[in-house]
Amino acid sequence: MPAFLHGFGMHVPERVVTNAEMALRVERTAEWIEGACGIRERRWAAVKASVADLAIASAHDCLARTGVAASSLGLIIVASGSARPGFPGPAAEVAVRLGLESTPAIDLPMASAGSLFGMAMAAQMAEHFGDVLVIGAEKMSAVIESAVLDPNTAILFGDGAGAVLVSARPGPWEILDAVLHSDGQYRDALAFDWSAPLRMDGLSVILQAARKLPSAINEVLTRQKMAVGDVTQFLLHQANQNLLVRVAKSLGVPAERVYSNVARYGNTSSASMLIAAAEWSQANPAPGPVVFSAFGAGFHWGALLARSV
Amino acid sequence: MPDAQRRERLLRVLKTVTTQPLPADDEESLFESGLLDSFALPDLVSALEQEFSIKVPDRDLNPRKFDSISRIDTYLQDRAS
Numbered sequence: 001m002p003a004f005l006h007g008f009g010m011h012v013p014e015r016v017v018t019n020a021e022m023a024l025r026v027e028r029t030a031e032w033i034e035g036a037c038g039i040r041e042r043r044w045a046a047v048k049a050s051v052a053d054l055a056i057a058s059a060h061d062c063l064a065r066t067g068v069a070a071s072s073l074g075l076i077i078v079a080s081g082s083a084r085p086g087f088p089g090p091a092a093e094v095a096v097r098l099g100l101e102s103t104p105a106i107d108l109p110m111a112s113a114g115s116l117f118g119m120a121m122a123a124q125m126a127e128h129f130g131d132v133l134v135i136g137a138e139k140m141s142a143v144i145e146s147a148v149l150d151p152n153t154a155i156l157f158g159d160g161a162g163a164v165l166v167s168a169r170p171g172p173w174e175i176l177d178a179v180l181h182s183d184g185q186y187r188d189a190l191a192f193d194w195s196a197p198l199r200m201d202g203l204s205v206i207l208q209a210a211r212k213l214p215s216a217i218n219e220v221l222t223r224q225k226m227a228v229g230d231v232t233q234f235l236l237h238q239a240n241q242n243l244l245v246r247v248a249k250s251l252g253v254p255a256e257r258v259y260s261n262v263a264r265y266g267n268t269s270s271a272s273m274l275i276a277a278a279e280w281s282q283a284n285p286a287p288g289p290v291v292f293s294a295f296g297a298g299f300h301w302g303a304l305l306a307r308s309v
Numbered sequence: 310m311p312d313a314q315r316r317e318r319l320l321r322v323l324k325t326v327t328t329q330p331l332p333a334d335d336e337e338s339l340f341e342s343g344l345l346d347s348f349a350l351p352d353l354v355s356a357l358e359q360e361f362s363i364k365v366p367d368r369d370l371n372p373r374k375f376d377s378i379s380r381i382d383t384y385l386q387d388r389a390s
Contacts, residue, residue, distance in 0.1 A: 203350055204372055207372060210351035243348070246348065
């Protein structure tokens with residue numbers, strides 16, 4: 001049974017944190033920050049705002065864009081690596097604030113690659129559950145503010161949420177295939193548990209991401225007997241502009257084929273790929289195959305191929 | 310491949326991924342000296358694969374294996390044997 005992407009939604013907080021403001025926090029210059037990661041500004045949510053607050057806003061945007069009533073949802077999946085620890089996770093709150101009192105709501109406690117894994121799971125589950133709303137929501141400013149961070153890490157992150165509606169009903173994009181991978185031997189290379197500062201072994205993370213993102217993209221394309229050149233747009237986790245450029249180079253495609261908004265929003269972890277998709281889809285993209293891909297803490301990584309119908 | 314020839318090719322590859330002068334000491338950390346950063350490292354691995362016609366498998370993607378001229382040379386020697 002095929003699955004389809006019906007549309008996307010997004011939310012970013014109003015407050016803009018420029019590199020000039022960030023420079024004062026990390027004792028670097030704004031120019032150094034932009035050179036290190038290609039980020040010029042990021043959005044931070046209010047101190048009292050929660051991951052669920054951000055998720056709800058992106059859910060409403062996605063439902064409005066797709067014309068789907070919350071009451072018709074059959075399943076909600078919320079990915080977040082920055083939701084406060086303990087239980088329940090934000091998915092239950094998101095569901096009840098959408099007016100749903102018995103619809104199943106699943107938390108994916110995964111940073112960065114969470115929304116990609118959620119989309120792939122939704123594609124498999126849509127036939128049984130009906131319309132599935134997948135959300136990636138992150139309040140990374142809380143992670144940054146929770147401890148004194150290494151400047152190389154603190155400059156990267158922003159807050160936001162993205163959403164996508166996945167359904168077995170025919171929609172604008174048909175999901176053709178997805179590949180997912182995890183390798184827990186690197187689980188300490190990028191980790192956070194609120195008891196200590198976020199740990200990131202940048203050398204290991206970038207080395208692995210620069211190799212595994214193109215590898216997963218080529219894997220899913222090869223399985224569908226397609227080539228990189230067939231793809232009109234690559235929608236990747238917005239980790240770092242330098243990484244996006246290297247992935248484009250590895251794939252052998254022009255850099256503009258890899259969508260980028262990291263300069264404006266920073267790295268919003270699991271939210272970033274869906275925020276990118278929401279912006280991309282609103283710009284009336286050319287029809288054709290599109291590849292989603294993400295890599296993150298775990299390590300978890302993968303790629304999902306869809307084509308416009 | 311003779312050791313001297315392998316080392317010469319390695320140094321040539323390193324010069325393609327950094328603008329800084331190479332260290333005189335083969336044991337010096339290329340990361341701590343600032344010669345390689347996290348984004349130059351994937352470029353180095355790809356360039357090594359091309360120059361030496363090898364495929365560096367995922368299990369070998371450990372930055373420590375590429376931390377110095379000596380370590381990279383040892384890795385290349387192991388791969389050739």
